[in-house]
Amino acid sequence: MPAGSDTKPALPRIREPGRDNGAVSAQEERQPEGGIDLTDLVIRMDGVAVRRGPATLLDSVDWRVELDERWVVLGPNGAGKTTLLRLAGAELHPTEGAVHLLGERLGRTDVFELRPRIGFSSAALAARVPGDEQVSDLVVSAGYAVLGRWREGYQSLDTERAGALLDVMGVAGLADRLFGTLSEGERKRVLIARALMTDPELLLLDEPAAGLDLGGREDLLAGLTALAADPDAPAIVLVTHHVEEIPPGFTSALLMRGGTVVAQGLLDDVLTEANLAATFGADFELRRDADRFTARRRCIRAPFAAASGAGSGAGSGAG
Numbered sequence: 001m002p003a004g005s006d007t008k009p010a011l012p013r014i015r016e017p018g019r020d021n022g023a024v025s026a027q028e029e030r031q032p033e034g035g036i037d038l039t040d041l042v043i044r045m046d047g048v049a050v051r052r053g054p055a056t057l058l059d060s061v062d063w064r065v066e067l068d069e070r071w072v073v074l075g076p077n078g079a080g081k082t083t084l085l086r087l088a089g090a091e092l093h094p095t096e097g098a099v100h101l102l103g104e105r106l107g108r109t110d111v112f113e114l115r116p117r118i119g120f121s122s123a124a125l126a127a128r129v130p131g132d133e134q135v136s137d138l139v140v141s142a143g144y145a146v147l148g149r150w151r152e153g154y155q156s157l158d159t160e161r162a163g164a165l166l167d168v169m170g171v172a173g174l175a176d177r178l179f180g181t182l183s184e185g186e187r188k189r190v191l192i193a194r195a196l197m198t199d200p201e202l203l204l205l206d207e208p209a210a211g212l213d214l215g216g217r218e219d220l221l222a223g224l225t226a227l228a229a230d231p232d233a234p235a236i237v238l239v240t241h242h243v244e245e246i247p248p249g250f251t252s253a254l255l256m257r258g259g260t261v262v263a264q265g266l267l268d269d270v271l272t273e274a275n276l277a278a279t280f281g282a283d284f285e286l287r288r289d290a291d292r293f294t295a296r297r298r299c300i301r302a303p304f305a306a307a308s309g310a311g312s313g314a315g316s317g318a319g
Helices: 081-088 111-117 123-128 135-144 156-168 184-195 214-229 273-280 303-318
Strands: 041-052 055-066 070-074 096-101 118-121 202-206 235-240 252-257 260-266 284-289 292-297
Touching: 041 081, 041 235, 055 081, 055 235, 055 260, 070 081, 081 096, 081 202, 081 235, 081 252, 111 118, 118 184, 123 184, 135 156, 135 184, 156 184, 156 214, 184 202, 184 214, 214 235, 252 273, 260 273, 273 284
Parallel strands: 070 235, 070 252, 118 202, 202 235
Antiparallel strands: 041 055, 041 096, 252 260, 284 292
């Protein structure tokens, strides 16, 4: 929703209590696999590595995400964040280790049945959307895992839900617009509405604020803040490079560098100046104002400036 809005539309639900759109997972049956307790876990990674030729993209990753958690994954370029998110989206299998998603183990389940239970929004998806696609059609067609309407049949409940999700993200007024006419920030919020269309149990957002201007970023964060506060919202994992893009209401953080985990846990415990230095390889001053963060590199006096100042002082004294 736009920043400053007083209304906070509730996330529309299509699952009834105790029902999951027909699928019955190991998680719901509460039957641990091989002694692993998957109760309340939407993501569990144990000793995970991903290698491509000589390159190690991820190494020795252990991670747990529970049902009601909102995670931010933070790190520099090349840290392995997107690779981690692709694992969590069942788009990639690990080279080593075990990945459990929604009670199912990758490699032992049909990923085509698993993926509809996971909402995914990324720049790669945005690039595939035709510019002449109507916004409402783009959102409602997520139920068929296609981009835009063709010959699929939709019920009024589907179109009503699509409209309600656009409202949640503050872009209900764009329903009749063409995707190609939207600003970058509007596109990002429409794609998040689409990712929520199937009522997923896990929502993955890959750098949703990338490329946005200040106003677009704040509008997006307002929508994500409302989503994080909604008790009916799925578990959320958001990838970013910037602490300024962490929405209020997010509970946990995973910091990465060079394909490995630097720190993880509760946001207040993990997001520290020491951990930022270890993650980004520089000394930062971290500030918090209410539930928002800012970070900037500490000012270090350049050697040439110090030398210049010293020389000036010496000359002045001699005169």
